[in-house]
Amino acid sequence: MEVAAAAACGANLRFSSPWIWSDKVEGRSNGFPRISQQCTRRHSTELQRRRSEWVRRGGRVSLTVSNACKGSPQQAPSVQSGNICTSFDSKWLLKNKGEEVTSDLNGRCIFLVGMMGCGKTTVGKVLSEALGYSFVDSDKYVEEAVGGSPVAQIIKQFGESSFRDYESEALMNLSLMSRQVVATGGGAVTLPINWKYMKEGISVYLDVPLDALACRIAAVGTDSRPLLTFESEDAYTKAFMSLFTLLKKRRCSYSNADVTVSLQNIAANLGLEDLLDITPTAIALEVLIQIENFLQRNNGMSIRI
Ligand SMILES: Nc1ncnc2c1ncn2[C@@H]1O[C@H](COP(=O)(O)OP(=O)(O)OP(=O)(O)O)[C@@H](O)[C@H]1O
Ligand SMILES: O=C(O)C1=C[C@@H](O)[C@@H](O)[C@H](O)C1
Numbered sequence: 001m002e003v004a005a006a007a008a009c010g011a012n013l014r015f016s017s018p019w020i021w022s023d024k025v026e027g028r029s030n031g032f033p034r035i036s037q038q039c040t041r042r043h044s045t046e047l048q049r050r051r052s053e054w055v056r057r058g059g060r061v062s063l064t065v066s067n068a069c070k071g072s073p074q075q076a077p078s079v080q081s082g083n084i085c086t087s088f089d090s091k092w093l094l095k096n097k098g099e100e101v102t103s104d105l106n107g108r109c110i111f112l113v114g115m116m117g118c119g120k121t122t123v124g125k126v127l128s129e130a131l132g133y134s135f136v137d138s139d140k141y142v143e144e145a146v147g148g149s150p151v152a153q154i155i156k157q158f159g160e161s162s163f164r165d166y167e168s169e170a171l172m173n174l175s176l177m178s179r180q181v182v183a184t185g186g187g188a189v190t191l192p193i194n195w196k197y198m199k200e201g202i203s204v205y206l207d208v209p210l211d212a213l214a215c216r217i218a219a220v221g222t223d224s225r226p227l228l229t230f231e232s233e234d235a236y237t238k239a240f241m242s243l244f245t246l247l248k249k250r251r252c253s254y255s256n257a258d259v260t261v262s263l264q265n266i267a268a269n270l271g272l273e274d275l276l277d278i279t280p281t282a283i284a285l286e287v288l289i290q291i292e293n294f295l296q297r298n299n300g301m302s303i304r305i
Contacts (some may be wrong), residue, residue, distance in 0.1 A: 090279070090281045090282055090285065091281055094126070094284055094285045097130070097289065097292070098127075098132070098288060100288075100292065101131065101288045104291075104292065105295070107178035107179050109174065109179070109182055109200065109202075110124075110181045110182065110201060110204060111171075111182045111184055111201050111203045111204070112124050112127075112184060112203075112204050112206060113188065113198070113203055113204065113205050113206070113257055114186065114205055114207065114208065114254065115186050115208065115210075115213055115246065115247060115250070116186035116217065116225060116227075116243075117208070117213045117214075117239075118207075118208040118213060119206055119208065120184065120206060121137055122280045123206065123280045124137070124181045124183040126280045126281055126283075127181050127287055130288065131179075131181065131288075132179070133181050134179060134181070135180070135181050135183070136174060136183070137182075137183045138171060138183065139151045139183075141173075141174065142154065142170050145170065150224065151163065151185070151224075152223075152224045155226045160187075164190075167184075167191075167194070168197075171188060171198065172197050174197070175197035176200075184198070187246075187250070189250060189254055189256065190253055202258050202291055202294065203256070203257040203258045203259070204257055204261060204287055204290070204291065205254045205255070205257035205259070206263070206287075207264075208263045208275070209264060210240060210244060210247060212263070212276075214243055215236065217235070217239040217243075218234075218236035218238075218239050221235060222235050222238050222239055225239075227242065227246065228242035228243070229242055230242040230245070258294050259294045261283065261287050263275050263278060263283070266282060266283065266286050270282065
């Protein structure tokens, strides 16, 4: 099936194998993607199979051995991005890195930003545990503030602009706190005032390829996501095309984050072909490594904009 509306969007798409096989999404002469029906069905089934496997394994991943890491856990060297060792349990590495980074952070909050489905909640919970921080989901914070209605209903009932006002108020309140990992809403980055709040802490962009996002969202359904407005019977196509348009508008805003953590880079560094093999623990570890680098580059200070 061809997705005509793709032609309306002028952004560059980055496809990461193996989420979209080259025989299923083909570049067209006009530079826009063509997505086959078969592709979308295969994606959902494959995703569900892999997710069950991932859950059965307890979210574990085997990491590539690096020559840079030798010795016992007691003599563990500091972990550099891209040099994650198999010899130690990744949770052990995360805990240790968490302890190191916690003291550098001096109580500052971490704000996770990124498109819906990029893993802010999943990774945020793991990260907060490693840092000894609390975890807050700003969507949940808004829901509680307005009496328990789901975000989808708030948007439908009051409109996106009112939701953004509630979201800004939530971020303002959260920016006054310390020792919190905050999973922000996917669109929080679009309002400049929110950056003022988030710059009270360290902001981290979780950069996940569009096709992986669409797969994850399609696997759980699009019903609770009113901003996915592309019309299609197929959940993957609906998610992919809507996210494509949203990301085109937001990419620049995400780049304001202090730190970017790219799943494609993690996969490349770990020698993994499949993004689904990257566990939340491995992603949280990369977040901490990148935060540590950022703090070192800026002498422990977050740059304010
Ligand atoms: N590393 C991962 N590997 C595989 N699936 C993942 C991973 N991280 C998250 N997921 C799955 O992706 C989906 C979205 O994750 P999550 O809710 O953490 O994203 P989010 O960024 O908080 O989304 P939103 O902004 O919509 O709240 C969930 O179904 C989750 O189980
Ligand atoms: O990307 C977005 O704009 C959104 C993401 C969700 O987290 C919610 O904040 C809401 O559905 C809007």
